[in-house]
Amino acid sequence: MSRYDRWNAILELLSQEGRLSVEEAAQALDVSTATIRRDFDQLAQQQMLMRTRGGAVAQSVSYDLPLRYKTARHADEKHRIAVAAAELVPPGAIVGLNGGTTTSELARTLATSATLESGFTIVTNALNIAAELTVRQHVKIVVTGGVARPQSYELIGPLATGVLEQVTLDVAFLGVDALDVELGASAHHEGEASVNHLLISRAAQVVVVADSSKVGQRAFSRICPIGQIDTLVTDGRLSDELTGRLTDAGVKVIRA
Amino acid sequence: MSRYDRWNAILELLSQEGRLSVEEAAQALDVSTATIRRDFDQLAQQQMLMRTRGGAVAQSVSYDLPLRYKTARHADEKHRIAVAAAELVPPGAIVGLNGGTTTSELARTLATSATLESGFTIVTNALNIAAELTVRQHVKIVVTGGVARPQSYELIGPLATGVLEQVTLDVAFLGVDALDVELGASAHHEGEASVNHLLISRAAQVVVVADSSKVGQRAFSRICPIGQIDTLVTDGRLSDELTGRLTDAGVKVIRA
DNA sequence: CCAGATGTGATTGTTTCTGTCGTTTTCATA
DNA sequence: TATGAAAACGACAGAAACAATCACATCTGG
Numbered sequence: 001m002s003r004y005d006r007w008n009a010i011l012e013l014l015s016q017e018g019r020l021s022v023e024e025a026a027q028a029l030d031v032s033t034a035t036i037r038r039d040f041d042q043l044a045q046q047q048m049l050m051r052t053r054g055g056a057v058a059q060s061v062s063y064d065l066p067l068r069y070k071t072a073r074h075a076d077e078k079h080r081i082a083v084a085a086a087e088l089v090p091p092g093a094i095v096g097l098n099g100g101t102t103t104s105e106l107a108r109t110l111a112t113s114a115t116l117e118s119g120f121t122i123v124t125n126a127l128n129i130a131a132e133l134t135v136r137q138h139v140k141i142v143v144t145g146g147v148a149r150p151q152s153y154e155l156i157g158p159l160a161t162g163v164l165e166q167v168t169l170d171v172a173f174l175g176v177d178a179l180d181v182e183l184g185a186s187a188h189h190e191g192e193a194s195v196n197h198l199l200i201s202r203a204a205q206v207v208v209v210a211d212s213s214k215v216g217q218r219a220f221s222r223i224c225p226i227g228q229i230d231t232l233v234t235d236g237r238l239s240d241e242l243t244g245r246l247t248d249a250g251v252k253v254i255r256a
Numbered sequence: 257m258s259r260y261d262r263w264n265a266i267l268e269l270l271s272q273e274g275r276l277s278v279e280e281a282a283q284a285l286d287v288s289t290a291t292i293r294r295d296f297d298q299l300a301q302q303q304m305l306m307r308t309r310g311g312a313v314a315q316s317v318s319y320d321l322p323l324r325y326k327t328a329r330h331a332d333e334k335h336r337i338a339v340a341a342a343e344l345v346p347p348g349a350i351v352g353l354n355g356g357t358t359t360s361e362l363a364r365t366l367a368t369s370a371t372l373e374s375g376f377t378i379v380t381n382a383l384n385i386a387a388e389l390t391v392r393q394h395v396k397i398v399v400t401g402g403v404a405r406p407q408s409y410e411l412i413g414p415l416a417t418g419v420l421e422q423v424t425l426d427v428a429f430l431g432v433d434a435l436d437v438e439l440g441a442s443a444h445h446e447g448e449a450s451v452n453h454l455l456i457s458r459a460a461q462v463v464v465v466a467d468s469s470k471v472g473q474r475a476f477s478r479i480c481p482i483g484q485i486d487t488l489v490t491d492g493r494l495s496d497e498l499t500g501r502l503t504d505a506g507v508k509v510i511r512a
Numbered sequence: 513c514c515a516g517a518t519g520t521g522a523t524t525g526t527t528t529c530t531g532t533c534g535t536t537t538t539c540a541t542a
Numbered sequence: 543t544a545t546g547a548a549a550a551c552g553a554c555a556g557a558a559a560c561a562a563t564c565a566c567a568t569c570t571g572g
Contacts, residue, residue, distance in 0.1 A: 003519075018331070019261070022559080032521050037560070052258040053528070054559065127399065131387035134404040143383065143411055145401035145419040148390040155399055159419050163401035166415065259529080278549080288531050293550070309538070310549060 003039070006031070007048075010039055014049055014058050021055035046112075047135040059135065077211045077235040077256075078102050082109040084256035085173060085209050085233040091118045093170045098196050099126035099154035100175030102209045111136050123167055125160050125195055128153040142167065149191065156191035164198045172203030174229075176210050178217035181245045184226040186219040193221035200224055207231040212238040215246075226251065259295070262287070263304075266295060270305055270314045271469060277311035333467045333491035333512075338362040340512035341429060341465050341489040347374045349426045354452050355382035355410035356431030358465045367392050379423055381411040381451055398423065405447065412447035420454045428459035430485075432466050434473035437501045440482040442475040449477035456480055463487040468494040471502075482507065 006029055013028060014020045022040065026033045044051040049059045082105040089095055089110060097103045107129045110116060117138060124130055125144040133139050146160030174196060176185040185208060187193040200206045200223070212234050231252045243253050262285055269284060270276045281292045300307040305314060338361040345351055345366060353359045363385040366372060373394060380386055381400040389395050402416030430452060432441040441464055443449040456462045462484055468491050487508045499509050 019258070033559090034522080034561095035520060038520090052260055054258055057258075057260065127383065127387045127390055130404055131383045131409070134383055134409055135406050137406060141404035142415065143399065143401050143404060145399050145415070148386055148397035148399060150390050150393060153387070153390055159398065159401070159422065162422075163415050163419065166418070289549090290532080290551095291530060294530085 006035075007039060007043060010036075010043065011048060014056065019052070019055055019057040024055075077237075078105045079109075080256040081209055081211065081233050081235055082106040084254055085207060086110050086113050086116075088207060088231070088233075089113075089116065089120065089171065091116055092120055094121045094123065094168070096169040096172035096199050096203055097122055097124040097126060097129055098172075098174055098199055099124075099129070099152045099192070102211065103173055103175040104129055104132075106173055106209060107133055111139055123164075123169060123199075125155040125164075125199070126153055127155065144195070146195070149189065152189070152192065154192050154195070156189075156195050160195045161198050164195070164202055167202060169199075169203035171205040171207060172200045174200055174206060174208045174223070176208055176214060176219075176223060178219035179208060179210055179215050179232065180218050181216075181226055181242075181249050183218050183222060185223040185229065187221050187223055188219050190221040193223045196223045200228060205230050207233060209233045211235050215242055262291075262295060263299060266292075266299065266312075267304060268469070270312065271473070275308070275311055275313040280311075330467045330469065330491075333493070334358050334361045335365075336512040337465050337467065337489050337491055338365040340510055341463060342366050342369050342372075344463060344487070344489075345369075345372065345376065345427065347372055348376055350377045350379065350424070352425040352428035352455050352459055353378055353380040353382060353385055354428075354430055354455055355380075355385070355408045355448070358467065359429055359431040360385055360388075362429055362465060363389055367395055379420075379425060379455075381416050381420075381455070382409050383411060384409040400451070402451070405445065408445070408448060410448050410451065412445075412451050416451045417454050420451070420458055423458060425455075425459040427461040427463060428456045430456055430462060430464045430479070432464055432470060432475075432479060434475035435464060435466055435471050435488070436474050437472075437482055437498075437505055439474050439478060441479040441485065443477050443479055444475050446477040449479045452479045456484060461486050463489060465489045467491050471498055 009029055010025055013025065022033050022036050025036045040051055040056045043049050047059060049056045078101060081102060085106050086109045097107055103126065107122065111133050119138045121140040121142060122133065123142045125146060127148055130141050130143045134141050144155050144160040144163040146155030147157040149156055174185060177187045179185050187196060206229050208229050215234060215238055226249045229251050231254065232246060233254045233256060236255045238255055246253050265285055266281060269281065278289050278292045282289045296307055296312045299305050305312045334357060337358060341362050342365045353363055359382065363378065367389050375394045377396040377398060378389065379398045381402060383404055386397050386399045390397050400411050400416040400419040402411030403413045405412055430441060433444050434442045443452060464485050471490060471494055482505045485507050487510065488502060489510045489512060492511045494511055502509050
């Protein structure tokens with residue numbers, strides 16, 4: 001049983017009862033109280049719960065805490081990509097993020113970054129990112145409106161574009177389904193592509209974050225041509241050939 | 257039982273009675289009078305109550321509890337309220353929901369309701385509700401944009417109002433911090449009150465959902481006068497006297 | 513197979529909380 | 543104003559919870 005399983009179990013218990021004592025948790029999960037204390041502290045650090053003397057209380061108004069400790073595919077690559085991308089953000093910046101697993105990981109990394117402790121702003125159309133980071137006091141979360149799309153948690157449609165037209169971003173991080181030198185960035189869903197297109201058009205700088213398996217692929221709906229992309233942050237597995245072609249097209253490639 | 261639980265209980269007793277003696281509190285919570293005195297002093301320091309010799313009295317307006325005190329309160333009442341409120345929604349309706357624990361419970365109830373299996377639409381400014389219900393295929397989720405407020409997960413500000421102006425609702429369910437016959441509905445935070453005000457102004461029918469402890473209370477910022485409220489769904493503990501006064505004011509009261 | 517990193521449990525000293533007890537302050541009444 | 547009872551305060555002690563540390567087990571990549 002990994003630590004993440006235990007964390008999930010703790011959050012599960014906590015969401016049922018509203019509060020949980022160190023002793024109870026230790027018995028329920030069959031570990032020592034020292035471990036539970038460590039877990040509580042770490043979860044509290046992530047704003048998942050509130051520490052009290054002798055236990056912990058549920059933090060948010062939502063009973064159903066997000067189950068964020070899944071063991072995902074390419075987790076390691078995504079994490080490295082996120083760390084490298086986070087370094088591009090100066091304190092106080094206004095950052096745009098669309099939906100996707102890589103951008104979600106990036107959002108977490110940004111929220112826990114030491115250099116950004118003084119605060120910054122995230123503008124996003126991804127519900128999961130917004131819901132997860134809302135509890136962090138030093139991050140201002142601005143959400144586009146719109147209709148929620150179940151598969152990706154992204155908000156799309158005219159309401160989303162209406163809000164995006166009213167904001168300006170320092171840098172937009174774009175998670176994509178596919179990135180091709182000729183076609184540019186693309187997504188599976190035309191509604192997402194449309195909103196993502198508008199998101200990057202509001203940004204002074206456009207950074208695509210994608211693991212190397214996405215590069216060279218094409219998806220149904222085009223987001224933007226390759227020329228609008230300033231930077232690509234990907235993992236080290238990207239071939240030198242693809243890297244060269246992207247660089248020739250004017251994209252700065254960072255292989256984390 | 258942690259100190260925060262005790263503080264919760266003290267504030268709970270205090271809001272019911274209006275005043276509370278050291279001796280009463282010590283008996284009710286089964287701790288020494290010394291502890292109660294310490295608690296009273298600490299709560300007074302946080303402006304949660306006013307100290308008197310031998311006891312404490314409630315503040316005139318209720319403040320937003322700091323997050324750390326909050327535990328799942330009145331879970332059972334909230335569930336019954338949610339079930340009763342859900343019966344007011346016909347299939348295919350467009351339903352507005354603001355943030356709060358009661359409306360969150362209502363959202364879950366609506367999503368699992370058998371009579372609504374054919375589908376309906378939720379318009380909300382509550383991130384937690386949106387994030388939780390997005391996965392349900394038969395519910396269309398429309399989210400207002402805006403800036404996320406950590407304490408309540410509500411989206412507020414001009415971006416939120418901009419989106420709300422573009423929609424029309426069949427029925428709006430309003431979770432409130434306080435409901436008073438003279439003052440109407442009110443919230444702790446002026447930004448929330450403003451958005452909530454707009455939400456109900458877009459609705460053909462306005463239903464307030466609140467457990468009985470909220471009725472007769474007043475909070476900082478007014479949402480709307482009592483005349484704009486069509487129905488109140490609350491729990492069975494609401495006194496006949498308060499029920500009568502609300503009915504006289506034109507509000508249909510449902511005690512679940 | 514080893515070196516290093518990570519996670520867990522036990523031990524030990526430290527902090528925090530709470531109740532008791534004695535003293536001081538406050539308030540009502542004579 | 544004096545007085546006595548109730549309330550509040552301050553100091554102390556015991557208990558519970560916590561933090562720091564160390565030792566051991568497990569895992570991982572070379």
